[in-house]
Amino acid sequence: MSNIIVSQHPLARQKISALRLATNTSQQARELTDGIGRLLMYEATKDLELVCTNTEQSPIGPYEGEAIAKTHALVPILRSGLGLLNAASDFLPDAQVHHLGLFREESTLLPVEYYNKLPRKCTVDECI
Numbered sequence: 001m002s003n004i005i006v007s008q009h010p011l012a013r014q015k016i017s018a019l020r021l022a023t024n025t026s027q028q029a030r031e032l033t034d035g036i037g038r039l040l041m042y043e044a045t046k047d048l049e050l051v052c053t054n055t056e057q058s059p060i061g062p063y064e065g066e067a068i069a070k071t072h073a074l075v076p077i078l079r080s081g082l083g084l085l086n087a088a089s090d091f092l093p094d095a096q097v098h099h100l101g102l103f104r105e106e107s108t109l110l111p112v113e114y115y116n117k118l119p120r121k122c123t124v125d126e127c128i
Contacts, residue, residue, distance in 0.1 A: 006044060012039040030083065037087030044128055070125035073098055078115055087092055088128065096124055 005079045007013075018024075020033040053065035075081075078101035090096065101115025 005040075007040055007043055009039055009043065012036055012043075015039070022082075034074040036088070037084035040084065041088050041091040068092075071078075072096070072123075073101055073124040073127045075118070075127050077102055085124050092128070095128075098127075 009110075012128070015032050019029060019036065043054045049069040050066045051069040053067050055062050056065045057063075072092050073096040074085060074092065075098050076085045076088075078099055085097065089097070098119065099117040100113070102111045102113055102121065103114050104110065
């Protein structure tokens with residue numbers, strides 16, 4: 001599974017450790033989850049392809065604008081993935097959002113789909 005990224009970033013690992021504390025309030029859990037989401041999105045998007053757009057004007061002089069080359073969809077896996085969606089949306093505000101619900105069957109541990117709001121026809125280049 002070469003498309004799976006396991007973050008070894010020290011800040012992500014520290015936040016995940018803090019998130020596991022049984023004494024966290026709901027607000028602390030949301031803030032930690034948002035911080036983890038931002039770190040994970042930074043890693044997941046670090047290699048996105050850019051294209052040149054227009055020549056723009058800065059206070060110092062002209063420059064070539066850049067934009068993300070491909071279109072994206074964010075697909076949180078319900079329910080835990082919803083906590084990461086706000087951070088992901090901040091990174092890719094124009095991304096479509098689709099939802100997928102999975103659980104593990106207890107005896108086989110195989111994933112079982114219980115909710116699917118993916119479009120019948122894909123209209124984006126990549127999903128995160």
